[in-house]
Amino acid sequence: MQYFSTRGEGSPLSFKETILTGLARDGGLFLPESIPDVSDKLDSWRYMTYSDLALEIMRLYADDIPDSALRAIIDKSYGVFRHEEVTPVVEVGPIYILELFHGPTLAFKDVALQFLGNLFEYCLEENKEEMNILAATSGDTGSAAIYGVRGRERIRIFVLHPNGRVSDVQERQMTSVLDDNVFNIGLTGTFDDCQNIVKELFCDLEFRDKYKLGSVNSINWARVLAQVVYYFYAAFRVQEKTGAKQLRFSVPTGNFGDIFAGYVARQMGLPVDKLVVATNENDILSRYFNTGVYSLGAVTPTLSPSMDIQVVSNFERYLYYLSGNDPVLLKQWMAELRSSGSIEIKRDPKDELFVAGRGDTEMTIATIREYWEKYAYLLDPHTAVGVAVASQFMHPDIPMIALATAHPAKFNDAIIQATGEDIAHHELVEELADLPTQKELLAADRDVVAEFVRSRIEAGGKNANGDL
Ligand SMILES: *Cc1c(COP(=O)(O)O)cnc(C)c1O
Numbered sequence: 001m002q003y004f005s006t007r008g009e010g011s012p013l014s015f016k017e018t019i020l021t022g023l024a025r026d027g028g029l030f031l032p033e034s035i036p037d038v039s040d041k042l043d044s045w046r047y048m049t050y051s052d053l054a055l056e057i058m059r060l061y062a063d064d065i066p067d068s069a070l071r072a073i074i075d076k077s078y079g080v081f082r083h084e085e086v087t088p089v090v091e092v093g094p095i096y097i098l099e100l101f102h103g104p105t106l107a108f109k110d111v112a113l114q115f116l117g118n119l120f121e122y123c124l125e126e127n128k129e130e131m132n133i134l135a136a137t138s139g140d141t142g143s144a145a146i147y148g149v150r151g152r153e154r155i156r157i158f159v160l161h162p163n164g165r166v167s168d169v170q171e172r173q174m175t176s177v178l179d180d181n182v183f184n185i186g187l188t189g190t191f192d193d194c195q196n197i198v199k200e201l202f203c204d205l206e207f208r209d210k211y212k213l214g215s216v217n218s219i220n221w222a223r224v225l226a227q228v229v230y231y232f233y234a235a236f237r238v239q240e241k242t243g244a245k246q247l248r249f250s251v252p253t254g255n256f257g258d259i260f261a262g263y264v265a266r267q268m269g270l271p272v273d274k275l276v277v278a279t280n281e282n283d284i285l286s287r288y289f290n291t292g293v294y295s296l297g298a299v300t301p302t303l304s305p306s307m308d309i310q311v312v313s314n315f316e317r318y319l320y321y322l323s324g325n326d327p328v329l330l331k332q333w334m335a336e337l338r339s340s341g342s343i344e345i346k347r348d349p350k351d352e353l354f355v356a357g358r359g360d361t362e363m364t365i366a367t368i369r370e371y372w373e374k375y376a377y378l379l380d381p382h383t384a385v386g387v388a389v390a391s392q393f394m395h396p397d398i399p400m401i402a403l404a405t406a407h408p409a410k411f412n413d414a415i416i417q418a419t420g421e422d423i424a425h426h427e428l429v430e431e432l433a434d435l436p437t438q439k440e441l442l443a444a445d446r447d448v449v450a451e452f453v454r455s456r457i458e459a460g461g462k463n464a465n466g467d468l
Pocket residue numbers: 107108109140141218252253254255256257258259306307382383405406
């Protein structure tokens with residue numbers, strides 16, 4: 001399988017090259033040259049374990065990695081999950097909840113980032129190379145990425161988070177990792193500032209090459225790929241139980257990476273009838289899917305901080321398909337968006353796949369309370385946004401699967417606010433309170449960040465002796 005950039009420049013890359021490159025050199029995002037149709041394989045995949053299913057799906061895209069190596073990467077990645085099904089589905093009242101939070105940092109991002117960490121290690125070992133990962137986080141990516149690569153020989157990781165704007169637990173999950181290949185940076189700015197600085201440094205090709213930058217942000221194709229697997233897994237579980245032909249998924253959405261994986265699953269032939277784009281008050285996507293106008297606003301902090309985003313990086317992948325696979329038109333759109341902050345792009349009226357809605361703070365709280373009182377099930381605030389918005393798109397014969405993207409114990413304040421009770425606990429969270437932490441505070445300035453990264457790489461740390 002070859003991969004090309006949405007902006008159309010450069011020659012196609014193999015899977016391994018694509019993963020190591022991260023963001024395309026022309027500033028675009030990578031897409032596979034084709035999406036395989038697996039409709040005729042669904043029945044034979046139906047009863048597979050999570051890891052077996054992951055292998056079947058991933059080998060279609062990672063065809064330059066031998067099956068035995070890919071299997072080892074998958075087994076290692078999902079062996080650390082605390083549930084034997086990896087991503088179990090539970091029926092709760094009117095909805096099915098796909099629990100994606102059984103990984104080491106209790107967020108869905110572990111599903112992709114455990115895989116990516118092992119994949120990087122495999123590729124770097126093979127090429128005898130090293131990599132310096134630069135990542136922006138609104139909370140959960142940072143810790144999941146750090147847990148994906150901590151302590152690895154050939155990798156350093158620099159994680160930028162908006163200082164004071166991630167939850168206490170999220171911050172501790174990152175800053176309590178003291179491995180000497182891990183650098184936490186608290187930036188005086190928003191998540192979008194963090195993301196813009198990372199993007200700018202990636203676009204500085206000289207800097208990027210010199211310091212061998214790698215990306216774990218959701219633009220990395222391997223993250224999308226890892227996420228495709230659980231759409232299949234969940235669909236099979238719910239079909240087993242209900243016999244339903246079609247399914248709907250509701251996805252708490254920020255950077256459009258998770259739901260884009262659902263779109264890929266649908267393109268591969270999974271019978272998905274609707275994908276519900278659920279946003280919080282930062283509703284640029286919800287407005288877009290309801291009006292056709294994509295216009296940037298200011299970031300509003302909410303109870304679901306991992307969705308407090310305006311610049312939606314993965315949306316470019318969807319826009320590429322919407323442009324009729326036309327990189328010239330796509331580049332025009334991106335330029336217009338940059339200059340005017342707003343763009344109108346009519347959707348194909350036949351495309352009824354995506355529907356969208358906004359779940360604000362009041363709805364989030366009410367939904368957490370309702371699910372606790374009626375069903376004794378605790379939703380984290382991100383998941384609650386997805387469940388709240390899903391309730392507007394229920395169909396009597398088509399089951400709704402809501403993606404649960406974080407464990408409620410990560411967002412205990414919201415749970416207390418909603419239920420009045422201090423009930424959201426998890427041993428991995430409790431342990432954090434007593435651990436020593438480490439971070440660097442920097443201004444939201446590209447040059448300041450570049451200098452920090454440069455100095456730490458050149459100062460070496462444990463990879464300094466060239467004896468990799
Ligand atoms: C990252 C994240 C999201 C948003 O996922 P995207 O792929 O960015 O749309 C939702 N919920 C939680 C808990 C997250 O960490």
